[in-house]
Amino acid sequence: MQGKIHKTKEEWKRILSKEQYHVLREKGTEPPFTGSLLHNKNKGVYLCAACGNELFSSGHKFDSGTGWPSFFDVASSSSVNLKDDSSFGLTRREVFCRKCGSHLGHLFQDGPPPTGKRYCINSIALEFRKK
Numbered sequence: 001m002q003g004k005i006h007k008t009k010e011e012w013k014r015i016l017s018k019e020q021y022h023v024l025r026e027k028g029t030e031p032p033f034t035g036s037l038l039h040n041k042n043k044g045v046y047l048c049a050a051c052g053n054e055l056f057s058s059g060h061k062f063d064s065g066t067g068w069p070s071f072f073d074v075a076s077s078s079s080v081n082l083k084d085d086s087s088f089g090l091t092r093r094e095v096f097c098r099k100c101g102s103h104l105g106h107l108f109q110d111g112p113p114p115t116g117k118r119y120c121i122n123s124i125a126l127e128f129r130k131k
């Protein structure tokens with residue numbers, strides 16, 4: 001997997017909580033409607049909880065009703081990597097942090113205009129910084 005930050009399993013385990021490790025490093029999914037950032041409407045940026053890379057902006061956040069923080073665009077071209085995931089026979093793409101390769105969530109094509117994209121992201125994979 002691509003990424004500029006490389007750490008061993010043990011190193012990740014030391015800096016992440018058990019729940020964060022499961023989502024970010026084992027591609028887990030947090031239960032819907034449990035994330036602390038789900039209803040966050042403050043202005044700011046969303047960073048990767050594992051490495052601090054700037055991933056999403058509050059200006060692109062919307063309420064998808066799915067129970068996970070949702071964005072219709074990324075913060076910049078260096079935010080994420082995508083990989084096809086057809087494990088459930090669905091057209092969805094896996095979303096990774098471009099800097100550290102951690103799993104963040106999935107991308108769907110049923111988002112609002114202008115992009116039509118829905119980045120469905122685990123709250124626990126994000127850290128919010130007010131701007």
Ligand code: FE
Pocket residue numbers: 048049050051052053097098099100101102
């Ligand atoms: Fe990262």
